[in-house]
Amino acid sequence: FDPANGRVLYSTDSLRTNRTVPAPWVEAARKAGTADDGWFSEHGDESAAGMSIDNNFGLVMGHLALRYSNEKVQASINAVGQKLALGALLTFLVSASVSSLALLRVMRRLDSDVMGAEQALRLGGVTGIVGNSARGPFGHALRKFVTTVRQADSQITEQRALLNRGAQP
Incomplete structure (x- = not known):
């Protein structure tokens, strides 16, 4: 113009x-x-x-x-908004479902590892804990824990022996 x-x-x-x-x-x-x-x-x-x-x-x-x-633009904006909202809702539902299932699986594996460790402790064998739980996802952390407990136990035994020798002439 x-x-x-x-x-x-x-x-x-x-x-x-x-x-x-x-x-x-x-x-x-x-x-x-x-x-x-x-x-x-x-x-x-x-x-x-x-x-x-x-x-x-x-x-x-x-x-x-x-x-x-303007009416066509607003209609297009509303249509796109509805599609985006539906897509976001579906994405949320799928991601919430998948994360819930993943959490249930991890909790189930953790539960079985804890039950195995508890059973081995009841039987009195520390080696059974490491052997049974080494296959699970928490095996490495459990091995470290058992090694640390063994070291602490041996240090306590040594200190008791030193105290007993010091108490007797």
Whole structure:
């Protein structure tokens, strides 16, 4: 459209070629300035996005405006929002289900390892704990624990022996 009077210079809709563009479109185009600055305007149920067309001397020759219906845009936004919400809900449900199942599996394995260690302790064998539980995911930590307990037990025995020797002449 012509920046001076807002008259449409070319349109794909032949009925619009004899009309002027709405005043807010012309005002938004004037405020935008050069071709590098795009502009946007809302007027009634239609909106327009555009840019200026400059010649080689930097003079504005006209403006290119893309007119669209706000109702169609809002309908598209709502449709995309519904699809995103449904996708997010499905993703949440699947991830919650998978994480719950994974947690149940880990807890079941931990329970069996703890039961095996408890049974071995009741029978009195520390080697049974390490042997039975080494297969589970907590075997390495359990081996470290048993090694530490053995070292502490031997140190306590040594200290008792030293105390007993010191108490008797």
